[in-house]
Amino acid sequence: MTSLADFPDEVRVEVGLVREHVAALHAQLIKWGLVVWTAGNVSQRLHSADLLVIKPSGVRYEQLTPESMVVTDLEGHVVDGSAAPSSDVFSHAYIYRHMPEVFGVVHTHSTFATAFAAVGRSIPCVLTMMGDEFGGPVPVGPFALIGSDQIGRGVVETLAEHPGCPAVLMRNHGPFTVGADAEAAVKAAAMTEEVARTVWAAEQIGTPVPLSDEDVASLNDRYQHVYGQR
Secondary structure, eight states, X not given: OOOGGGSOHHHHHHHHHHHHHHHHHHHHHHHTTOOOTTOOEEEEEOSSSSEEEEOBTTOOGGXXXXXXXXXXXXXXOEEEOSSOBOTTHHHHHHHHHHOTTOOEEEXXXXXXXXXXXXXXXXXXXXXXXXXXXXXXXXXXXXXXXXTSSHHHHHHHHHHHTSTTOOEEEETTTEEEEEESSHHXXXXXXXXXXXXXXXXXXXXXXXXXXXXXXXXXXHHHHHHHHTSSOO
């Protein structure tokens, strides 16, 4: 069985840095109200080796430390750590194997986004923020049971039909988000909940007005290539 000791120094150094980063990002899930108790998880893939760092299963957020983070290979097999990895590890690993541009994955059960998932509805693109961040609606993925890579398969298949979108609402389960690193995936999770809450509120007032495809494309292009510090 492969262990972290079998990897070169540069990999072990990156593992230490990623453990600290991933542990700290779990606090952001609490800060933005995206999880309760032990639900949800953050992972990040390494650049120096085919490994990922993920939250241990069933451990409360206030008890998480960099040392408690679990290192696995891209099949979900533990390489380093004293605890069992998140039950979603096989889905995270599947996403990394099939989306090589992705280095961060997040799963939450945030209330409003999960409500859309519970009724099998995508979040319609009726906000400029959605054009910016998602390039269209937030789609719904298929139902899949926890404990295998089936959720990951659903995420990958759904995002293949919505290129550029970093979020999927897995039906009857909750949102999964991806990014260039774990922080980007956490941001996408926070944005998913924000737009879900806003769209729900808008629907209590009346019928939200959809954005045109042309406007969405323009918003997304500006956000991805002009907005912010360059």
